[in-house]
Amino acid sequence: MSQIWIRLKRQVIVSPGEPVRLGEVAEIAGADEYKEQLLKIEVGRAGRRSYNISALEIVSAVKEEFPEAELCVLGSDSTVVRVLDPSARAPLPLALAVTLLLFIGSAMAIMNFHADVNMPQVHRNVYLLLTGNRVDNPLVLNIPYSLGIGIGIALFFGHIRWRYSTAEPSPLEVEMYLYEQNVDRCVSGKTEGGQGSGV
DSSP: OOEEEEEEOSEEEEOTTOEEEHHHHEEEESOGGGHHHHHTOEEEEOOSSOEEEEHHHHHHHHHHHOTTOEEEEEEOSEEEEEEOOTTOOOOHHHHHHHHHHHHHHHHHHHHHHHHHHTHHHHHHHHHHHHHSOOOSOOHHHHHHHHHHHHHHHHHHTTSSOOTTOOSOOOHHHHHHHHHHHHHHHHHHHHHHTTSOOOO
């Protein structure tokens, strides 16, 4: 058998109880005549918790099927298997409660910021500078400012794509990516520390 190159993926997502096959956790090159068999090799089974599959586990699973194979593992030394149950969704009342809580918290944060910097007085001063007239409630500034906050947040977090926007990820997508990396690192650390693979 010719040499087989295996490149592990950073993470894969499976449902509980499903077998985890080599084709899901890695990209394979070489040994084209055996590729179908290689892709179907079972390297683990998903339990109820996310866990880590090391390159050594994958090498030993392949060696069991193809003892004469020459293996070369590239890239990462492990893959995080994230176990997600598609049927386990948050009930609608809980989702609505969390949404309402986040909305109220965001509104409070914005209002407290405006109270701290005395935004109504700032608008009055700006209106006085621009027009020379003193008014208590300059709606010509208040309304565009309020709309601008909402539009600015939507643009900043990438909810609105405009014609000249680049393909760069939004700040929220970057934060989610960093969060997933931290979770993967935590899962890998637990597995290496001997707390079990969760299978």
